[in-house]
Amino acid sequence: MERRQALKYIGGGLLAVGTGRAAHNTVIGYGRITGTNLTEQDLRPLIAERLGADDYRADLGEYAISLSGDELALSASGERVETLSLSDTTPAEAAAVDAEYDLPGSPLEELVRDVETIRAGEYVVEPSGYEAFFDRLREVDTRAHSVGASRNLWTDADPEVVEEFLGSPPTDPERVVVELMTAFREYSNYDVPRYLAGAVEDNVLMSQVELREYFESPTDFGAIADGENTGLFCTELTRRSAEALxxxxxxxxxxxxxxxxxxxxxxxxxxxxxxxxxRRDGKLVLPITFVDYTDTTMYDDFRVTRLTGEGLDAYDTGHRATEMFW
Structure with a gap:
């Protein structure tokens, strides 16, 4: 089958999908009639199901720290100089090692205090819109190494490639959030033909005919910036944003x-x-926000941002969560 023939399938199939199916997939289910949304959901179980802290390494100039299972190690020039057990070491003991080696930010004490709490999901969840989220981070003493240990998915993006795509170094996450919106709009668009192909494939042809493949293109940062990409899906927009952040x-x-x-x-x-x-009053707090680059890209594609706003903030009544992956 060629792309032209696939388009014919889409044209006929869209009539069969109909407005009822579109409403079912885009409007109903956020709590207005049935269902729920992020502002109503208990987010902690969804976060804790997969958020962990393991297999972490941080280079700190002369020294490096690494975390694996119960073992927290400090190395110098590739040789271990200290090994701590998370379960047997107190925060005070870890802080003494930090002080002995003059480690900036007391990373060992932080990890000893936080890692098992993160693994147990014993934190207070503090959701907000993205602007309030970053305002909060500037007001508090964040736990940089505990956050780093929580990273698992998509942590190997080349900072120089991301910088070229964004136009500035990806060191300020709030700036990255906004610059991603601008870059996705400048270099690509939401892949409406592929979306429609999928709707027909799933809802009309019952997955008996493959249509999406005729609308696929490279989606890495380089391909997007070089014009090799013909459109992005929500999955690709989400993955690229996580890589950049x-x-x-x-x-x-x-x-x-x-x-x-x-x-x-x-x-x-x-x-x-x-x-x-x-940490607040001794308790670990997890502030969280949500952004949606599908909305920001589509709103710009269809020139409706004056009516809809930018569409970036996703902590609202128009988004819900089934699972979260970290």
């Missing part, structure tokens, strides 16, 4: 963040979660 180590950013992938199974949609960590 985690392109530099958490302790090297202006505010440390961990990026996640939120799946809304009910509406077949994904978008980006951004979280951090700090």
């Amino acid at each position: 985690q392109a530099v180590p958490a302790h090297a950013a202006t505010e440390p963040v961990v990026a996640g992938y939120v799946r809304n199974a009910r509406h077949k949609h994904v978008y980006t979660a951004i979280a951090s960590l700090y």
Whole structure:
């Protein structure tokens, strides 16, 4: 089958999909009639199901720290100089090692105090819009190494490639959030033909005929910037955003963040979660926000931002979560 023939399938199939199916997938299910949304959901179980802290390494100039399982190690020139057990070491003992080696920010004490709490999901979740989220991070003493240890997905993006795509170094996550919106709009668009192909494939042809493949193109940062990409899906927008937000180590950013992938199974949609960590009155707090580059890109594609706004903030009544991946 060629792309032209696939378009014919789409044209006929869209009539069969109809407005009822479109409403089912885009409007209903956010709590207005049935269902729920992020502002109503208990987010902690969804976050804690997969947010962990393991297999972490941070270079601190002369020294490096690494975390694996119960073992926290300090190395110099590739040789271990200290090994701590998370379960057997007190925060005070870890702080003494930090002081002995003059480690900036007391990373060992921080990890000893936080890691098992993160693994147990014993933190207070503090959701907000993205502007309030970054305002909060500037007000508190964030836990950069604990945040870094929480990163798992998509942590290997080349900072120079991301910088070229954004137009500035990816060291300030709030700036990255906004610059991603601008760059996605400048270099690409939401892949409406592929979306429509998928709607027909899933809802009319019952997955008996493959249509999406005729509308696929490279989606890495370089391909997008070079014009090789013909459109992006929510999955690709979310992955690229997570890569950009985690392109530099958490302790090297202006505010440390961990990026996640939120799946809304009910509406077949994904978008980006951004979280951090700090302590308040001795308790670990996880501030979190959500952004949606599908909305920002589509609103710009259809020139409706004057009516809709930019569409970036996703902590609202128009988004819900089934699963979160970190």
